[in-house]
Amino acid sequence: MYQTIMDYIETHQESLIENVKKLVSIDSTNPGVFEKEAAAELQTQLRAAGISFEIYEPFEKRVSVLARMDASQSQGGLLFNGHLDVVPTGDLSQWESDPFKPEIRNGRLYGRGSTDMKGGVAAFAFAMKAVKECGAVLKKPVYLHAVADEECGGRAGTVHLMENHRIPSVDMAVTGESSTFKGEMALVRTCAGIAAIVIRSHGKSAHASKPYEGNNAVLNMARVMLAIQDSFKVPESSVDPLLPAPTFAVGTQIKGGLKVNIIPEYCEAMMDLRTNPGMTKDGVEAQLREIIQKVREEHPEVNAEAECTMWDNAALLDEDSFAVQKGKEAIRRAVGYEPECKMRSGATDARFLNDLVPCLVAYGPGDALIGNIHGSNESVGIRDLVNWAKAYANLILGVCGDGDANE
Numbered sequence: 001m002y003q004t005i006m007d008y009i010e011t012h013q014e015s016l017i018e019n020v021k022k023l024v025s026i027d028s029t030n031p032g033v034f035e036k037e038a039a040a041e042l043q044t045q046l047r048a049a050g051i052s053f054e055i056y057e058p059f060e061k062r063v064s065v066l067a068r069m070d071a072s073q074s075q076g077g078l079l080f081n082g083h084l085d086v087v088p089t090g091d092l093s094q095w096e097s098d099p100f101k102p103e104i105r106n107g108r109l110y111g112r113g114s115t116d117m118k119g120g121v122a123a124f125a126f127a128m129k130a131v132k133e134c135g136a137v138l139k140k141p142v143y144l145h146a147v148a149d150e151e152c153g154g155r156a157g158t159v160h161l162m163e164n165h166r167i168p169s170v171d172m173a174v175t176g177e178s179s180t181f182k183g184e185m186a187l188v189r190t191c192a193g194i195a196a197i198v199i200r201s202h203g204k205s206a207h208a209s210k211p212y213e214g215n216n217a218v219l220n221m222a223r224v225m226l227a228i229q230d231s232f233k234v235p236e237s238s239v240d241p242l243l244p245a246p247t248f249a250v251g252t253q254i255k256g257g258l259k260v261n262i263i264p265e266y267c268e269a270m271m272d273l274r275t276n277p278g279m280t281k282d283g284v285e286a287q288l289r290e291i292i293q294k295v296r297e298e299h300p301e302v303n304a305e306a307e308c309t310m311w312d313n314a315a316l317l318d319e320d321s322f323a324v325q326k327g328k329e330a331i332r333r334a335v336g337y338e339p340e341c342k343m344r345s346g347a348t349d350a351r352f353l354n355d356l357v358p359c360l361v362a363y364g365p366g367d368a369l370i371g372n373i374h375g376s377n378e379s380v381g382i383r384d385l386v387n388w389a390k391a392y393a394n395l396i397l398g399v400c401g402d403g404d405a406n407e
């Protein structure tokens with residue numbers, strides 16, 4: 001059955017390319033026009049493939065498409081997660097062709113979203129279609145979530161689905177973010193977490209000619225920031241060879257004071273933290289409270305607090321986990337070589353999904369090194385697209401197939 005499906009994808013690749021082109025030709029810039037039109041095109045493709053789906057629209061124009069293939073069992077299975085939104089095109093004069101008029105040159109399809117990630121979304125849907133058309137027997141269900149809002153934090157997409165209990169309890173999930181490296185298919189199983197911290201310093205205003213009557217919130221902030229810089233502890237080494245060591249940057253943004261001749265009563269500073277799976281929001285906030293308390297012991301005029309305003313978990317799947325092993329097997333069956341796990345910068349929706357189901361951080365078409373993701377002349381390799389559609393179909397069989405029936 002594996003061979004039958006791969007042959008199907010090989011001989012029907014024109015229709016996959018056509019589907020990618022149609023999705024790329026619809027502007028779904030976020031922020032901007034958003035996903036509704038692109039979602040409508042995907043619905044057309046799913047309908048043509050006979051795959052059932054529903055629409056999820058928590059806010060106007062913010063559409064996610066939730067598709068599924070049922071099986072003999074209702075539990076477990078596989079979830080494909082991809083996003084329909086794209087980042088803005090940037091300076092149009094830097095593009096060799098219109099970003100929304102997909103063009104094929106030298107074996108690559110150019111256009112905004114070709115890699116990130118309409119190529120992946122189309123390949124997911126095409127793999128499902130191929131499995132269906134070839135009559136494979138499924139024991140467990142397959143889900144495709146083509147979501148809104150990945151490029152701006154996921155709150156109108158994957159996060160909304162999670163908060164409203166719409167993530168199925170599958171055996172594993174993948175995001176279709178690019179994980180081909182100079183033509184070589186690979187997997188990404190880790191990504192660092194991101195946190196933003198705001199420090200607020202409160203003082204008392206006064207005329208600048210009488211500074212002793214006020215309490216300078218900016219000066220106090222300086223003491224707090226330097227203390228954090230000197231004594232905040234992040235783990236020095238990483239918990240996994242594919243994760244960078246955590247970092248923090250104090251004072252990446254600061255506001256305070258109204259006028260040169262007024263003692264400032266308020267100051268606010270930001271701090272950026274890149275985390276490891278072992279770090280927690282509560283732990284970070286507690287450490288900051290302790291540092292500020294120490295500053296106050298020497299400088300009681302300091303009145304400051306720190307709050308974590310954003311916390312996105314790090315993601316980590318072990319090399320020998322079920323999801324990584326199944327992901328490798330599906331690629332091996334598609335292209336005949338053993339894929340490696342690689343490091344890739346940039347967070348994906350996997351950082352949310354991983355709280356609920358084991359999810360590969362990036363597993364999809366588009367070249368993380370030469371695809372120019374988020375830049376001008378973004379592109380995806382045609383061969384790469386076809387190979388990933390095969391890997392996805394193999395993954396469906398590997399995770400959801402009825403082994404014996406599909407031999």
Ligand SMILES: [Zn+2]
Nearest residue numbers: 116117150177
């Ligand atoms: Zn993406």
